[in-house]
Amino acid sequence: MSAGTIPVEPLAEEETLSLGERAYRRLRDGIVQGTLRPGSRISERSMAQALGISAQPVREALRRLEHDGMVVTLPRRGTVVAEIGPERLAELGRIRAALEGVAAALAAERMSGEDLAELAAIVRSMRGATAAADAEALAELNERFHAILQGATGNLFLVKSLEALRAYDDLGRLRALGSTPKDMPKALREHASILAALKTRDPALAEARMRHHVLRSLTTNGVLAAPRQGR
Amino acid sequence: MSAGTIPVEPLAEEETLSLGERAYRRLRDGIVQGTLRPGSRISERSMAQALGISAQPVREALRRLEHDGMVVTLPRRGTVVAEIGPERLAELGRIRAALEGVAAALAAERMSGEDLAELAAIVRSMRGATAAADAEALAELNERFHAILQGATGNLFLVKSLEALRAYDDLGRLRALGSTPKDMPKALREHASILAALKTRDPALAEARMRHHVLRSLTTNGVLAAPRQGR
């Protein structure tokens, strides 16, 4: 590595995932899409045979799902898909709003200039996509916005918790945050205001704005009900 | 189950834990107590042999620890104990404050009358223990207070996340929240005020007070620094 840099891209970070990871995603998708309905019993052996793999990866996946609250397993009894009603979804949404708020606060303190610039670029792209009413592009940009912000915190616990919560997005037939056409301008303004708070390194302001943004978004998407206690 | 309830205590809830659970606690304690220092490499096989068990439970424990942020494992490379500096502890403390706040909000909405009465009894006991300056009793009561409140939310994800965060308590040679003698009266007042908010079914107020309580407690214990941005 003395001479100039080698002109090749690094390999894709996850060309082949572990069986446990694949089983986890498979089961998770099955649950949120309704294929595996609440109350369904999931046997390690049966599911392993159905997936064509061994029982260990399935077990590992079930443990993770249990941590996520999607299944509940009684020792030596069995594992069943948990009931995830609207009220539970609302709770998880409020938890998510709180965590994303903390992430914004931490990001306001630690975030690098490059990350800030990237967020600014994303917000600019959002402006165009909003004008074009491109819902798909907005969903993608929104995902990147939050991902960069969360990654900037450098806190793995926070990132993983939010990742787990994000898995619930596909449940109530809602796709991604801020994708409904009517609230696109709102979401754009909110993202811009969050970015402004990050630029001024104001943790409290960034947190309040992020939290409000997530709560508002979940409300317009029907996950949360009335604007009872917000902020 | 027709006649009166059977006059026997249920079996001790965890007379014999699974090996995976025991390995998890063992390793977790080793990390927070400093026996397993940051950077230490943990091999599934070696650790299994050291604990006198198989490799699977150890692997399961490592996965959980990774989720908690205490270890980080690179696929096919190895698992090492994560570095947990003061800044990370502070982050986790802020996350915890936010989550306990949400728990208080949810509890204010859902909590039953019996649970409220139990919390009231605990606060009364706290009053006595504070007068007697009984730190140990206060720590115990404090733990029960938060446990009951969190359990009243009925949200497993929330409970498990807070449980994971609680594991970090033993790290910076601090034992439990609110155990330092000087802030006993403060903690007592805060618990009482939280209880009051719960009684009036005010989620926003309960959340704000709980969050302030946790942040204040972590601050006086040295986990958090100046009262920069609170509330």
Add this chain to the structure above:
DNA sequence: AACTGCCAGCTGCTATAGCAGTTGTCCATG
């Protein structure tokens, strides 16, 4: 001496087999 390729020794990961509880059914018993 500097570089390249090979290879033993790790590592996490997966498969197979078997243990130990739990449950529901069926038959013997009151």
Add this chain to the structure above:
DNA sequence: CATGGACAACTGCTATAGCAGCTGGCAGTT
């Protein structure tokens, strides 16, 4: 008919063995 106990068929849990990838060092070549 009602009741209780034993057995079979599950379940999750654990142990053992072996696979696949990565690392570091040792030799062989230039």
